[in-house]
Structures are given as structure tokens and as C-alpha cells.
């Protein structure tokens with residue numbers, strides 16, 4: 001019988017129990033109930049997988065905050081600044097690494113490949129030592145063992161671990177491999193001694209372009225891991241194709257290989273011929289990145305290719321990647337129309353699907369019938385009203401190349417805007433959101449539940465907008481925002497107002513730590529029935545003479561942070577979004593809004609895993625942004641905002657957006673981003689964030705002056721804006737007020753040195 005397994009399960013819990021437990025612990029410091037919740041969640045999730053018919057569950061896929069951070073701790077790769085706290089209070093030390101505290105700044109955080117999950121970047125240096133510390137993978141395996149479960153510890157593989165880390169001294173992290181391997185060997189040895197039969201080594205970097213040194217490092221590493229006592233090793237790759245790394249992988253001394261056959265079904269033939277007979281093939285046939293039920297018409301032909309002789313003990317079925325990126329259980333979505341709901345598969349349903357495919361392979365007639373029904377459903381979905389709208393399709397096809405253009409050159413526009421807006425040098429602004437207070441969230445929940453009516457909710461929002469405007473005036477910010485109090489989330493909010501979208505009640509997905517998102521579902525053609533943000537911006541602008549920035553989420557980011565239909569290309573869905581948002585931009589302009597920010601924090605995240613595909617993606621992503629902003633008057637200043645990524649390698653595409661001003665994350669990395677601007681003379685204005693809004697720490701005046709001075713060493717004074725890294729929605733007012741006061745003070749101090 002074909003075995004079923006999975007690479008990882010969501011950790012946050014159906015009702016976000018982990019989020020609540022973390023936030024309670026951060027408030028009261030009481031560890032026991034946090035650890036109890038964590039254990040309950042792990043055990044519940046294993047049982048759920050078992051109930052779904054999974055043969056082998058994953059362990060150590062759980063983390064209190066992030067699995068890359070856990071890996072750094074597992075091997076003692078801890079920067080000096082955290083050590084004493086880690087010794088005196090391990091949990092407090094752990095969270096100081098994750099999110100900083102009053103004294104210590106956190107590790108950098110960045111996107112996990114092309115997902116909306118953020119991992120903490122281990123900080124290494126050239127003389128880094130590694131040693132095995134507390135064996136969490138083993139502890140969690142024993143926990144599953146006690147429940148009589150067949151379990152496999154999940155580890156981040158050594159090469160991906162090093163490639164995802166950064167060094168503080170600029171040395172090459174790969175040179176640390178020799179130092180790191182003994183710690184991995186020690187870990188495998190302990191697992192083997194405890195009787196662990198299989199271990200999973202995640203090496204997602206194997207679907208990227210690798211230089212010769214990295215390829216060689218894979219051989220060194222996996223040869224070393226094969227020498228001592230070790231469980232059998234399942235090497236997992238996902239998010240793309242092995243491509244030219246296949247022969248390398250096929251030659252490694254491993255016992256199993258997992259490949260992603262959803263993103264890269266075409267690799268199956270090559271994998272089957274390259275993989276030695278004795279190596280188990282784990283076929284990732286169910287999409288771990290999306291929420292649609294699989295189409296048997298696509299999965300069955302893949303399974304048919306696997307030779308019968310593999311069917312028994314050397315062939316497993318699994319989702320394409322960890323299920324971390326999807327919500328837990330679709331059966332709770334009773335508010336969705338039933339035809340849509342029947343088409344959804346969250347983590348639990350995906351595991352059930354695997355069982356069906358495995359049973360059908362084994363000749364089970366009921367499973368075969370269930371899959372036949374599912375194939376019919378998939379075909380029917382295409383004909384549902386709203387899936388293909390003639391009006392939307394006609395507009396897409398009629399689009400002229402002029403639609404991407406502003407009226408004049410960037411240089412000209414910046415001059416015209418300087419006159420029109422009359423801003424001081426080093427203008428100050430924020431990124432859009434102000435604290436989403438408990439009372440705002442409560443008002444929204446009350447409104448949704450019908451406990452308060454539309455007027456009462458509207459009143460709460462208007463009062464909040466006024467308070468935010470008055471605050472910004474009082475501290476003398478230059479370009480104000482309305483604060484986004486009306487938004488549950490910057491993507492979900494727009495999804496709720498656009499045709500072609502559905503949204504879930506409980507479809508939470510972890511973004512980082514305790515922070516979750518409910519990605520909306522794009523199931524049909526996208527159109528904007530009416531203006532979405534205009535009344536809020538107009539109201540905010542009516543309260544002040546200073547310019548108020550209109551605030552939109554850009555098409556690429558809406559696409560990237562939604563679950564997208566799989567019957568239309570991402571490029572076409574993005575274009576539909578761009579057209580809908582373009583109308584919003586023009587309506588804001590007509591309402592007298594002179595500065596409009598179109599956020600694209602996910603532009604970089606959408607970059608394909610392989611370099612050969614970058615240009616094509618950037619081409620359509622940039623075009624969609626430009627269509628959104630296109631046609632606006634020269635005096636309308638278009639801003640964009642990006643965060644959480646390495647922008648250095650896409651700086652030319654960022655310039656090609658043709659935005660007048662960009663604000664960009666950089667404070668966690670101490671303005672490393674500015675290197676990109678040294679090499680490339682960026683034509684527009686730039687606000688490199690001067691403080692990290694993800695940490696409760698209030699930045700000092702001196703610190704921000706210092707960052708601005710660093711920025712001025714690279715940028716022209718006429719180019720530089722002053723702003724935080726990102727929106728303030730996750731912060732409280734207690735930190736926001738002093739931080740922004742200090743930021744405006746720092747801008748003014750540096751301004752004086754320019755005069």
C-alpha cells in the first residue's frame with residue numbers, strides 16, 4: 001500500500017490558539033500555559049493527520065515562533081548579545097531573538113522564499129562555532145512516540161540553513177560548513193540512538209540556481225551525514241523544479257527524495273530515470289500553497305507514470321510542500337456558498353485527498369468514485385457565473401500600451417510636485433497604518449456581529465481618523481495619512497470590496513510569530529463595483545491643510561497575498577486587479593488627494609525561484625503597477641512602499657515602477673539596502689525606513705540621526721524622505737508616540753545640518 005505523509009502542518013491552531021498563548025505570555029511572562037498550549041496543538045495536529053489517514057506524521061515542524069530560529073538555537077548559532085538572557089531565562093532569550101526587547105534588537109526577519117511567511121535570519125560570523133544544544137527534534141519525536149505514532153522529525157538541511165543565514169562580517173556563510181557538519185552529525189546520531197527510523201532534511205534551495213561551490217557543498221554535507229549512525233534521510237525539495245540540480249541530488253547518499261510535482265510536474269520523468277531504485281520517491285502531488293481541491297484530471301496522469309514496482313515501499317504520497325501556508329480546516333467555512341466551499345481543501349482536506357489517491361492506487365473502488373466526482377466538480381466550476389466576465393475580458397484586451405504611462409518624465413514631475421506640495425527637505429511621513437487598537441478591533445467585531453450598526457461603526461472610524469490626523473499635526477509630520485482604521489488587513493479589506501473574491505471566517509495562515517493573515521480567495525474575474533477608499537481619504541483631507549496620502553494596496557501584492565484561481569495565469573489575474581485599482585487611483589485624484597501611495601511589499605516576494613524566469617515576472621509585475629498609477633496628473637505624487645526583502649537585486653525593476661517616491665524597509669539591516677543605491681543611481685525620491693516597527697523597542701533620536709546620515713552618504717539630500725520601516729498597525733500608541741516624535745526630531749536635526 002502506498003504510504004502517505006506530509007512535510008509540515010500549520011502551527012497556529014484552528015482558532016489561533018498559539019497566537020493567543022504567545023500574546024498572553026508576552027503580557028504576563030507565565031511560561032507554563034504557553035508550553036501547555038504548544039504541546040496540545042502539536043498533539044492535536046498529529047491526531048488530525050492520523051484521522052485523515054496519514055501514515056507518517058511530521059514532528060519538529062512545530063515552533064513557538066519560527067523554525068529557522070529554532071535551527072539556529074539547536075546548533076547554538078546565537079549572537080553574543082542574547083547569550084546572558086538565554087542563560088538566565090531561555091524563553092525570554094528566545095523571544096528577544098525573535099522580536100527584540102527594550103535593550104536588544106531582534107534578528108532580521110525576511111520572506112521564506114516566495115511565500116508570505118517570514119523567518120528569522122540567523123546571524124553568523126567567520127569564526128562561528130556550532131554545537132548541538134537541546135535536542136528539540138528528538139523531544140518532539142518522543143512525544144509522538146508516546147502516542148504510538150509513526151513520526152519523522154523535520155530539520156532544515158545544513159546547506160539551506162547556511163544559505164538562509166547572513167554573516168555580520170560579510171564572510172561567505174558556506175565556508176562555515178565544516179564547522180557546522182559535526183553538529184548535524186551529532187544530532188543524527190542521537191536520533192538514531194533513540195530509534196528514529198527516518199529524518200526529513202529540507203533543502204528548498206535545491207530548486208534555485210546554485211553556483212559550483214554550493215553544489216559541491218551539497219556533496220560534502222550529505223556525504224558527511226551518511227557516514228555515522230543516522231536515521232534514514234528523506235531529502236525534501238519544494239517550491240519548484242530540481243532542474244539542473246537533479247543529477248547532483250540523484251548522486252547523494254540519501255534514502256528518500258521529495259519533489260514538488262505541483263509547481264514542477266514536468267520533472268517527474270527525469271526524476272524517475274535519475275533516482276536510484278533503492279531511494280524512496282516522495283511525490284508532492286497536492287498543492288501545499290493553494291486552497292483548491294486537487295483536480296484528479298491532473299494528478300492521476302502523474303501517478304500513472306510511477307512504475308508499478310515502486311508502488312510498495314519506495315513510493316510515498318505527500319503534499320507539494322509544508323502545509324504551513326494554508327489554513328487548517330475548510331469545514332468551518334459554513335458562510336461560503338456551498339459550491340465554492342466544496343471546491344476548497346485546507347490542510348486537513350489535503351491530507352484526506354492524499355488518502356483517497358493512495359487508496360485508489362491500491363484498487364479501492366470507493367476512493368476511485370470519490371475522485372471521479374471530484375474531477376466532475378472541477379470541470380463544472382469553470383462554468384459558474386462570474387468566473388469569466390465578458391466586460392472584464394473586453395477591457396483587458398482593449399488595453400493600450402499608453403496605459404502604463406504618466407504624462408511627463410519623473411524629473412519633471414518631481415519639480416512640479418515640489419512646488420505644488422511645498423514640503424521641507426527630508427519630508428517626514430508614515431507608511432499608512434496607525435495602531436489597530438483593541439477598541440478598533442472590538443468595534444469591527446461588534447459591527448460584523450450586528451451588535452453595532454453601520455452608523456455607529458462609521459462614527460468610531462471617523463473619530464479615529466480625526467484623532468490620528470490631529471496627532472500627526474501636533475508632532476509636525478509633513479505628509480499625513482488617515483491611519484487605515486477601517487482595514488482588517490491591507491489585502492483582505494480590498495478583497496472584500498472587489499467582485500471575484502471570497503473570504504473565509506477562519507482561514508488563518510501564519511505570517512510571522514503570532515501574526516496571521518486570512519488571505520482572500522480569488523475565484524472569478526476581478527472588478528470594482530464602486531470606490532473603496534475614497535470617502536475615508538476625502539474625510540481625512542477635509543480635516544487638515546497638510547497633504548493626506550491616499551492609501552492603496554497594489555495589484556501584485558493583492559495577488560501575492562491571496563489564494564489565486566488556478567484556471568487563469570497570475571499575470572492575467574494581476575492585470576484585472578491593476579485595472580480595478582487604476583479606477584480607484586483616478587477617483588482619489590478626482591477627490592482632491594494629491595499624494596497616493598500604492599503599496600507593493602510583495603513585489604520581491606513574487607520573484608520566481610529561477611533566475612531565467614525573473615525578467616518575465618518583473619516585466620508583467622512592473623507593467624501592472626504602472627497601469628495602476630498610469631494616467632495620473634503630474635502634480636499627483638505617487639508613492640510606493642516595500643518591506644521585508646532584499647531589494648538589491650531588483651533595484652532596476654523598482655526604478656521601472658516609475659513611482660515618484662518609494663519607502664523601503666532597511667532599519668533591521670542597518671541600511672544595508674543603501675548598497676543598491678550606491679551602485680545604481682536611483683532617479684526618484686527614497687525613504688529608507690529609520691526604525692523597525694516590528695519591535696516594541698522605541699528608537700532613540702541619535703540612532704535615527706545616525707541612520708539618516710548614513711543614507712545621506714549615498715543619497716542626494718533632495719531625494720531623501722524620513723519614515724518608519726512599515727505601517728504601525730501592530731504597535732501600541734505607547735511606543736508609537738515617542739518613536740514618531742523622535743523621528744520628526746531627528747529629521748529636523750539633520751535638516752539643520754543641510755542648511
Ligand SMILES: Nc1nc2c(c(=O)[nH]1)N[C@@H](CNc1ccc(C(=O)N[C@@H](CCC(=O)N[C@@H](CCC(=O)N[C@@H](CCC(=O)O)C(=O)O)C(=O)O)C(=O)O)cc1)CN2
Pocket residue numbers: 116436441444445446448449487488489490491492511512514515516517518561601729730
Ligand atoms: N496580508 C498581509 N500580509 C502581510 C502583511 C499584512 O499587513 N497583510 N504585512 C507583512 C507582515 N505580516 C503581517 C501579517 C499580519 C499582521 C496582523 O496584524 N495580523 C493581525 C490580524 C489582522 C486582522 O485580520 N484583524 C481583524 C481582526 C481579526 C480578529 O482577530 N478578530 C477577533 C474577533 C473576531 C470576531 O469576534 O468576529 C478574533 O478572531 O478573536 C480585524 O482587524 O478586523 C493579527 O495577527 O493579529 C501584521 C503583519 C507582510 N505580509
Ligand SMILES: [Zn+2]
Pocket residue numbers: 431601641642643725726727
Ligand atoms: Zn510594509
